[in-house]
Amino acid sequence: MPNSAPTPAPQAVSLWRRFSNQGATVFAVLAAILVLVPLLAIFVYLVIKGVGSINLAFLTNTPKPPGEAGGGMANGIVGTGLILAVASVIGLPLGIGSGIYLAEYGRNRFGDLIRFTADVLNGVPSIVIGIAAYSLVVVPQKHFSAFSGGVALGIMMIPTIARATEEMLLMVPNVVREAAYGLGIPKWRTTLSISLRTASAGVITGCMLAFARVAGETAPLLFTAFGNQFWNLKLNQPTAALSLQVFTYAISPYDDWHKQAWAGALILILLIVGAVAAVRITTSRGMLKGGA
Amino acid sequence: MPDNVDPMNPPEPLGELQKPVVAVPSLAQVGKESKTGVTAAVLRKIRSTHPRSSRIPDAVFGVIILLSAISVFAIVVLVVWELISQSRISLHQFGIKFFYGHDWDPVNGSFGAMPFIYGTLVSSFLALLLAVPLAVGVAVYITEMCPQRLRASISFLVELLAAIPSVIYGLWGIFVLAPLLREYVEPFLARTLGWTGFFSGPAYGLGMLAAGIILAIMVVPVIASITREVMTAVPQNQREAVLALGATRWEMIRMGVLRNARIGIVGGVILGLGRALGETMAVTMVIGNRPEVAKSLFAPGYTMASVIANEFTEATGDLYLSALVEIGLALFIVTLIVNALARLLVWSITGGTARVRA
Numbered sequence: 001m002p003n004s005a006p007t008p009a010p011q012a013v014s015l016w017r018r019f020s021n022q023g024a025t026v027f028a029v030l031a032a033i034l035v036l037v038p039l040l041a042i043f044v045y046l047v048i049k050g051v052g053s054i055n056l057a058f059l060t061n062t063p064k065p066p067g068e069a070g071g072g073m074a075n076g077i078v079g080t081g082l083i084l085a086v087a088s089v090i091g092l093p094l095g096i097g098s099g100i101y102l103a104e105y106g107r108n109r110f111g112d113l114i115r116f117t118a119d120v121l122n123g124v125p126s127i128v129i130g131i132a133a134y135s136l137v138v139v140p141q142k143h144f145s146a147f148s149g150g151v152a153l154g155i156m157m158i159p160t161i162a163r164a165t166e167e168m169l170l171m172v173p174n175v176v177r178e179a180a181y182g183l184g185i186p187k188w189r190t191t192l193s194i195s196l197r198t199a200s201a202g203v204i205t206g207c208m209l210a211f212a213r214v215a216g217e218t219a220p221l222l223f224t225a226f227g228n229q230f231w232n233l234k235l236n237q238p239t240a241a242l243s244l245q246v247f248t249y250a251i252s253p254y255d256d257w258h259k260q261a262w263a264g265a266l267i268l269i270l271l272i273v274g275a276v277a278a279v280r281i282t283t284s285r286g287m288l289k290g291g292a
Numbered sequence: 293m294p295d296n297v298d299p300m301n302p303p304e305p306l307g308e309l310q311k312p313v314v315a316v317p318s319l320a321q322v323g324k325e326s327k328t329g330v331t332a333a334v335l336r337k338i339r340s341t342h343p344r345s346s347r348i349p350d351a352v353f354g355v356i357i358l359l360s361a362i363s364v365f366a367i368v369v370l371v372v373w374e375l376i377s378q379s380r381i382s383l384h385q386f387g388i389k390f391f392y393g394h395d396w397d398p399v400n401g402s403f404g405a406m407p408f409i410y411g412t413l414v415s416s417f418l419a420l421l422l423a424v425p426l427a428v429g430v431a432v433y434i435t436e437m438c439p440q441r442l443r444a445s446i447s448f449l450v451e452l453l454a455a456i457p458s459v460i461y462g463l464w465g466i467f468v469l470a471p472l473l474r475e476y477v478e479p480f481l482a483r484t485l486g487w488t489g490f491f492s493g494p495a496y497g498l499g500m501l502a503a504g505i506i507l508a509i510m511v512v513p514v515i516a517s518i519t520r521e522v523m524t525a526v527p528q529n530q531r532e533a534v535l536a537l538g539a540t541r542w543e544m545i546r547m548g549v550l551r552n553a554r555i556g557i558v559g560g561v562i563l564g565l566g567r568a569l570g571e572t573m574a575v576t577m578v579i580g581n582r583p584e585v586a587k588s589l590f591a592p593g594y595t596m597a598s599v600i601a602n603e604f605t606e607a608t609g610d611l612y613l614s615a616l617v618e619i620g621l622a623l624f625i626v627t628l629i630v631n632a633l634a635r636l637l638v639w640s641i642t643g644g645t646a647r648v649r650a
Contacts, residue, residue, distance in 0.1 A: 021542040129371070131620045
């Protein structure tokens with residue numbers, strides 16, 4: 001616009017524009033509130049209904065037969081730990097290993113293929129992973145087992161860990177690697193002790209997130225770990241899991257079991273939120289932010 | 293990274309004693325090597341002067357890492373192969389009829405998956421109908437309106453919603469949401485919107501509506517986090533340009549941000565759909581588990597994932613089991629297509645940098 005031309009008088013914002021602007025603001029605030037209400041409601045109910053049923057007996061006893069009061073989920077808590085340990089043994093090395101491949105070796109066609117496959121695996125419904133673990137482990141073994149549950153959850157951990165590891169390794173500047181090579185350090189040592197070490201905060205975040213994600217999984221355990229009313233520490237036997245027990249108790253017709261389901265759910269969520277919060281705190285202090 | 297030097301192929305053997313390297317290329321050259329490939333020969337020369345002892349571990353390490361990467365691929369192939377081989381009987385017996393047959397009768401060995409496909413589709417679309425406006429609203433609030441101080445904590449809370457296990461959503465759905473729906477929401481809907489036919493019949497609480505609402509709560513964080521990411525990817529000067537033209541804040545968001553981010557948002561919505569289609573436990577616990585196709589959202593339904601969850605361990609006979617696995621196979625293929633589409637759309641906006649979590 002030429003300088004000589006008179007600047008037009010600022011037009012007043014029309015009523016409709018002002019109204020729609022405020023309407024949008026109100027809608028966005030309402031949406032935020034509406035989304036956070038269920039979150040709050042779930043936590044409040046978990047605490048109110050769960051705390052009352054958590055006691056020493058709940059944490060140390062095995063379930064009582066239906067109708068009898070008392071009993072607990074001790075075997076479920078231990079069983080979840082057992083299954084998650086197997087899952088970590090499978091998921092951590094394979095996940096971190098493929099993450100290293102994607103970042104350090106996989107800048108090519110084959111890497112893209114692996115990257116896409118990892119994303120596919122990430123999107124596979126957990127119940128389908130359960131079917132696969134059933135036919136891969138349970139059928140040849142001929143009975144349900146803690147091991148098969150661990151396999152199912154371990155498979156679910158791999159893609160999350162792999163992509164997190166890749167992303168964190170790519171954030172490590174190449175200069176660091178060059179410096180290591182310059183000192184004559186071989187590639188494997190550079191990758192493990194320099195790159196992976198530098199990226200460790202982010203990699204741990206990814207692992208914890210994967211762990212938290214599978215810790216509450218129920219669907220793949222239905223026909224792998226199967227559940228158990230008694231103690232079991234053997235890998236090749238059906239095993240109770242906290243999430244499975246919450247499910248069975250919640251759909252049962254007994255009031256006492258409903259109470260225990262809430263208590264079990266509270267313990268499960270404490271485990272998971274604890275893991276996620278720990279990740280939040282460590283990453284917000286760490287150098288490499290990311291993850292959660 | 294120098295990845296075109298094959299660790300598997302050690303260079304030709306050298307003389308007995310290593311000679312000191314005379315001409316060392318600069319570090320920058322070595323670094324650029326993977327991109328240009330020009331200095332590959334120089335690098336190979338350096339490699340060849342290294343003692344053999346450091347090359348063998350490198351090769352071993354490379355193989356181990358390659359194997360773990362291949363394992364990801366192998367797992368997916370195994371999953372597909374198991375699904376196909378286990379559902380072979382049903383695939384042969386029913387063919388395409390399996391997907392539009394209505395009766396699910398294990399006793400007489402007649403299986404049609406239509407009620408489950410219907411239940412999965414209706415509950416997922418109901419969930420998206422409820423979740424999309426909310427998720428986009430939350431994302432707009434977090435990226436454009438929220439005070440800087442609250443931003444991190446609100447997005448953390450929304451993401452926390454994704455960390456709650458689905459069995460806990462189900463528990464909450466049975467004991468909190470369903471009674472609420474039965475006592476207040478469903479009678480109200482029947483009075484006001486009963487004439488549409490979608491809200492009629494007895495109010496059980498548990499049913500398609502409850503499943504849709506629970507699913508909506510579960511997919512909101514998925515859609516919201518992708519939407520937030522693609523909105524953040526919109527350059528700041530787009531916003532400033534629209535504001536400089538005298539737009540109100542909403543007009544700025546609508547024209548400057550949402551319009552640019554729309555493909556990514558659609559990608560996020562499709563990713564949410566993928567999550568909703570495969571969701572099992574929460575839906576199984578609240579949908580009522582009755583294989584029927586009903587118009588009313590109050591009526592109980594059944595989904596593909598929940599029929600597998602409920603009947604897999606009780607399936608007697610190979611045909612029954614194989615029919616259930618075939619449902620799993622169908623679920624796998626559908627979620628595969630949906631997820632691939634979503635990732636493509638999100639990548640096209642953020643250039644592959646976005647963290648896509650499902």
